[in-house]
Amino acid sequence: MKNQHDELNELGWSDWFEQRAECGSTDTLARVAAVDRDQLLLVDQTGHFRAKLAGSYLYRHHLSHELPCVGDWVCVEKQPCDDFGVIHSLLERRTSLRRKSAGNVIDYQMIAANLDYVVIVQSCHFDFNLRRLERYLVMVMDGGAEPYILLTKTDLVEPAALAMQLAEIQSCGITAPIVPLSNVTRDGLDDFSRLLLPGKTYCFVGSSGVGKTTLINQLIGSERLETAAVSGTGEGRHTTVRRELIRLDGGALVVDNPGMREFGILGAESGIVSSYFDITALGSRCRYRDCSHTGESGCAVLAAVNAGEISREYFENFLKLREESEFNEMSYAEKRKKDRDFGRYLKSAKKDL
Numbered sequence: 001m002k003n004q005h006d007e008l009n010e011l012g013w014s015d016w017f018e019q020r021a022e023c024g025s026t027d028t029l030a031r032v033a034a035v036d037r038d039q040l041l042l043v044d045q046t047g048h049f050r051a052k053l054a055g056s057y058l059y060r061h062h063l064s065h066e067l068p069c070v071g072d073w074v075c076v077e078k079q080p081c082d083d084f085g086v087i088h089s090l091l092e093r094r095t096s097l098r099r100k101s102a103g104n105v106i107d108y109q110m111i112a113a114n115l116d117y118v119v120i121v122q123s124c125h126f127d128f129n130l131r132r133l134e135r136y137l138v139m140v141m142d143g144g145a146e147p148y149i150l151l152t153k154t155d156l157v158e159p160a161a162l163a164m165q166l167a168e169i170q171s172c173g174i175t176a177p178i179v180p181l182s183n184v185t186r187d188g189l190d191d192f193s194r195l196l197l198p199g200k201t202y203c204f205v206g207s208s209g210v211g212k213t214t215l216i217n218q219l220i221g222s223e224r225l226e227t228a229a230v231s232g233t234g235e236g237r238h239t240t241v242r243r244e245l246i247r248l249d250g251g252a253l254v255v256d257n258p259g260m261r262e263f264g265i266l267g268a269e270s271g272i273v274s275s276y277f278d279i280t281a282l283g284s285r286c287r288y289r290d291c292s293h294t295g296e297s298g299c300a301v302l303a304a305v306n307a308g309e310i311s312r313e314y315f316e317n318f319l320k321l322r323e324e325s326e327f328n329e330m331s332y333a334e335k336r337k338k339d340r341d342f343g344r345y346l347k348s349a350k351k352d353l
């Protein structure tokens with residue numbers, strides 16, 4: 001079949017979608033570049049524009065995965081004089097990245113759709129964790145995209161330490177391509193850039209602070225996305241608040257991600273304890289059994305940090321990961337809140353009809 005939407009190829013369109021595209025006669029095709037509360041940022045051959053979901057669509061779809069997410073293709077009606085396009089339908093997804101919703105067997109939360117590659121990013125400095133890597137890999141394969149593994153911050157470790165991590169990954173049968181790189185020295189950046197093909201979509205996932213946004217900024221060649229400086233006081237937090245599909249000059253499409261708490265792959269078994277075993281072990285010597293190591297008297301961990309026996313950066317990484325993990329435990333409550341917000345949104349959308 002001839003591809004009738006050649007002009008969309010550079011946004012990731014392909015024959016696979018062509019064979020499944022069925023839009024109403026007044027609709028055109030567009031791709032979701034970002035999702036804000038009640039509106040979406042779409043992109044087509046004419047550029048970016050805002051859109052909302054049609055009321056009829058909202059009536060028919062109640063599960064969160066039925067709503068468009070970043071990377072989705074939609075049928076949208078757009079009059080030149082309108083502020084917003086109206087989305088009537090969602091095209092079938094070729095691949096997806098998603099997580100199960102807590103306590104719900106039929107629904108799942110979409111992270112992004114129609115990805116060709118998911119780039120799993122770990123820093124070889126403190127963040128490296130094989131079990132977490134494996135969980136990401138399972139999630140990627142489950143959604144049908146191809147995984148790449150990126151080890152960042154190679155400037156902060158000895159070559160021997162990096163070689164050991166690479167050997168560890170290979171020894172457990174992981175065959176996904178692995179690229180080590182440093183955003184500081186730019187070593188490995190060209191190797192990675194070569195993997196980015198025009199018209200293909202790449203989604204970056206991994207703990208916050210590993211350098212995803214910095215890398216994407218280097219690829220864009222500007223400071224378009226905001227990176228968080230991990231400050232000495234531990235105030236620095238990731239600032240990638242919005243997931244957005246961005247087209248690089250070379251033609252590849254990339255999606256940054258705010259943090260891994262949304263992936264639901266943290267929790268006790270995912271490796272915080274094993275990668276920070278020295279902190280966990282020291283914790284047994286704190287005065288209080290439930291010491292949070294954030295200021296209690298008699299805290300053995302803080303004492304070790306202050307004495308320089310544990311590096312401050314290492315300790316802050318631990319706190320940050322733990323915070324994300326705790327956040328994840330709360331995801332059910334958070335989900336309830338989201339549901340309420342969505343209910344309110346439904347109500348107001350119906351009122352507008």
Ligand SMILES: Nc1nc2c(ncn2[C@@H]2O[C@H](COP(=O)(O)OP(=O)(O)O)[C@@H](O)[C@H]2O)c(=O)[nH]1
Pocket residue numbers: 152153154155156181182183184207208209210211212213214215226227228229230238239240258
């Ligand atoms: N030493 C070193 N620091 C890096 C590297 N990549 C990023 N950083 C720093 O790590 C911090 C977090 O980076 P960011 O890109 O915001 O991480 P993200 O949360 O994964 O998006 C920032 O202070 C960056 O400057 C790297 O390769 N080496």
Ligand SMILES: [Mg+2]
Pocket residue numbers: 209212213214226227228238239240256257258
């Ligand atoms: Mg970021």
Ligand SMILES: [Zn+2]
Pocket residue numbers: 283286287291292293294296298299300301302
């Ligand atoms: Zn303590």
